[in-house]
Amino acid sequence: MQYAILCYHQEDVVGSWSKEQDDAVMAKLMVVQERLVKQGRLGPVVRLLPTTAATTLRKDSDPPLVIDGPFAETKEQLLGFYVVDCTSLDQALETARELAAANPGGAYEIRPIGYFAPNGGSTK
Amino acid sequence: MTDLAWIDAALSSARPQAVAALLRYFRNLDTAEEAFQNACLRALSTWSKNGPPRDPAAWLIFVGRNAALDDVRRAKKRTSLPDDAAISDLDDTEAAAAERLDSADYRDDILRLLFICVHPELPATQQVAVALRIVSGLTVRQIARAFLVSESAMEQRITRAKARIGDAKVPFETPGAPERAERLAAVVAMIYLIFNEGYSAGRDTVEQRAPLCDEAIRLARLLLRLFPAEPEVMGLTALMLLQHSRAAARFDADGQLVLLDDQDRKLWSHALIAEGQALIDKAMRHRRPGAYQVQAAIAALHAHAVRPDDTDWTQIDLLYQTLERLQPSPVVTLNRAVAVSKLSGPAAALEMIEPLANRLGGYFHFHGVKGAFLKDLGRVAEARTAFDQAIALANTPAEAAHIRQHLDKLNKESVS
Numbered sequence: 148m149q150y151a152i153l154c155y156h157q158e159d160v161v162g163s164w165s166k167e168q169d170d171a172v173m174a175k176l177m178v179v180q181e182r183l184v185k186q187g188r189l190g191p192v193v194r195l196l197p198t199t200a201a202t203t204l205r206k207d208s209d210p211p212l213v214i215d216g217p218f219a220e221t222k223e224q225l226l227g228f229y230v231v232d233c234t235s236l237d238q239a240l241e242t243a244r245e246l247a248a249a250n251p252g253g254a255y256e257i258r259p260i261g262y263f264a265p266n267g268g269s270t271k
Numbered sequence: 272m273t274d275l276a277w278i279d280a281a282l283s284s285a286r287p288q289a290v291a292a293l294l295r296y297f298r299n300l301d302t303a304e305e306a307f308q309n310a311c312l313r314a315l316s317t318w319s320k321n322g323p324p325r326d327p328a329a330w331l332i333f334v335g336r337n338a339a340l341d342d343v344r345r346a347k348k349r350t351s352l353p354d355d356a357a358i359s360d361l362d363d364t365e366a367a368a369a370e371r372l373d374s375a376d377y378r379d380d381i382l383r384l385l386f387i388c389v390h391p392e393l394p395a396t397q398q399v400a401v402a403l404r405i406v407s408g409l410t411v412r413q414i415a416r417a418f419l420v421s422e423s424a425m426e427q428r429i430t431r432a433k434a435r436i437g438d439a440k441v442p443f444e445t446p447g448a449p450e451r452a453e454r455l456a457a458v459v460a461m462i463y464l465i466f467n468e469g470y471s472a473g474r475d476t477v478e479q480r481a482p483l484c485d486e487a488i489r490l491a492r493l494l495l496r497l498f499p500a501e502p503e504v505m506g507l508t509a510l511m512l513l514q515h516s517r518a519a520a521r522f523d524a525d526g527q528l529v530l531l532d533d534q535d536r537k538l539w540s541h542a543l544i545a546e547g548q549a550l551i552d553k554a555m556r557h558r559r560p561g562a563y564q565v566q567a568a569i570a571a572l573h574a575h576a577v578r579p580d581d582t583d584w585t586q587i588d589l590l591y592q593t594l595e596r597l598q599p600s601p602v603v604t605l606n607r608a609v610a611v612s613k614l615s616g617p618a619a620a621l622e623m624i625e626p627l628a629n630r631l632g633g634y635f636h637f638h639g640v641k642g643a644f645l646k647d648l649g650r651v652a653e654a655r656t657a658f659d660q661a662i663a664l665a666n667t668p669a670e671a672a673h674i675r676q677h678l679d680k681l682n683k684e685s686v687s
Binding site: 157159160161162163164165166168196197198199200202213214215216222251252 | 284489495
């Protein structure tokens with residue numbers, strides 16, 4: 148089963164890391180990622196630009212409304228995600244714990260994937 | 272990252288919000304800063320034991336406020352006459368405080384905190400120093416290092432500036448729309464000053480001063496989260512991100528400034544360029560052009576050229592014309608002349624800048640640009656005179672060294 152591990156963290160905290168601190172966290176995460184790659188379990192890894200770069204299209208009005216900023220004003224923001232192949236929720240949690248040890252603070256939402264189309268679902 | 276480093280990052284990111292809210296409670300900058308310091312000390316011991324709270328800023332505001340109130344109460348017990356006036360404003364229940372923490376007050380709190388640093392009587396560099404101390408929470412030592420002065424000199428400067436701010440009437444009422452716009456414009460300009468303090472550093476000082484660029488970008492992102500639909504805040508942030516994206520390519524191994532045309536574009540940060548471009552795209556949608564947006568758009572055109580020859584000078588010329596309309600200045604015209612020289616040749620560009628000689632005669636860049644045009648026209652002697660004048664007017668050793676490169680090239684070319 149594919150799981151998405153959605154990374155939530157306070158982006159002003161992450162944004163106040165120095166480049167050295169940021170690089171150090173990324174290097175630690177890379178160790179975990181490489182292990183997952185070797186096991187053939189890692190899919191796409193995404194780090195999003197800050198929510199200040201986001202724009203939201205509200206579809207609940209007609210025509211849809213364009214709003215500056217992220218969809219949800221929350222204390223922690225969605226900063227990125229991993230797609231990982233796991234045999235069970237336990238294994239997904241274990242993987243998330245490994246990532247968390249490399250990058251403490253914030254939260255991971257572990258979310259099973261229902262439909263995964265890395266190439267847009269094209270059958271060609 | 273260790274827990275302690277994480278706590279440190281959490282404290283510094285919560286600082287603007289927490290100090291700003293404490294300033295609103297206590298209406299006194301020293302009390303607010305002291306309360307924040309106390310809260311940080313408690314955070315260090317509590318958070319390392321129990322883990323960080325969900326909302327560090329709210330935690331710090333609560334604890335800071337209570338610690339300061341305890342101090343007031345203790346002082347009250349010691350003195351025979353209780354000074355009720357000192358705390359009469361602060362009798363809100365915890366619930367009321369919690370309600371306030373969730374309200375949009377934060378936005379005006381932080382804007383106010385930034386705005387009091389932009390005191391009209393303070394020279395620009397002092398505004399910047401005091402903002403770095405109060406808002407960003409850099410230590411006096413860090414600021415002194417960035418400004419290349421001794422710690423005691425900087426301590427004195429900040430103390431004096433803070434006294435000035437303390438004497439001024441801090442505007443605590445919630446600002447109306449025009450005041451808010453005015454404050455925002457002043458704060459945006461101050462943040463760009465912080466950035467330029469870092470960006471204008473030469474190779475010898477860039478290590479000390481470059482953190483100012485990061486800090487300015489951090490403050491701009493903070494402002495953008497508070498005012499997500501302000502195109503000029505987007506423009507400022509984009510401009511700084513795009514300029515900063517070139518940081519790794521701006522100096523060569525010998526510490527010489529590398530011209531945009533000669534930079535190794537592989538060293539540019541593509542994440543910063545992408546973020547800058549995203550913000551310009553967002554800003555343009557508002558159709559409220561401003562000077563920062565236009566400058567950011569120019570920087571983006573440079574950033575998108577894979578090779579110098581790919582630069583879209585026609586677009587850049589048009590953008591500079593827009594900037595001349597928005598913010599008429601001989602310096603903008605001078606910059607446009609560089610685009611014109613690429614499009615129509617150095618003769619047309621030289622003709623364009625000659626009328627500026629009166630107003631820009633004392634400006635380093637004027638003579639540098641003029642020298643470059645003259646050199647391209649083969650008027651070697653005149654070019655040399657212009658470069659000499661530029662060196663005489665250089666503000667930093669890096670600027671002088673940069674012109675000397677031109678002179679060296681000129682000498683080599685005229686020999687061969």
